[in-house]
Amino acid sequence: MSQWVKAFFSHLHFFTHHRVPFKIFSN
DSSP states (O other): OHHHHHHHHHHHHHHHHSHHHHHHHHO
């Protein structure tokens, strides 16, 4: 469970900080 939560927050952190670059690549 701890590993799952860690991975979840890790992805959440990544997408939160890289939302703009992903938007640019989407366009």
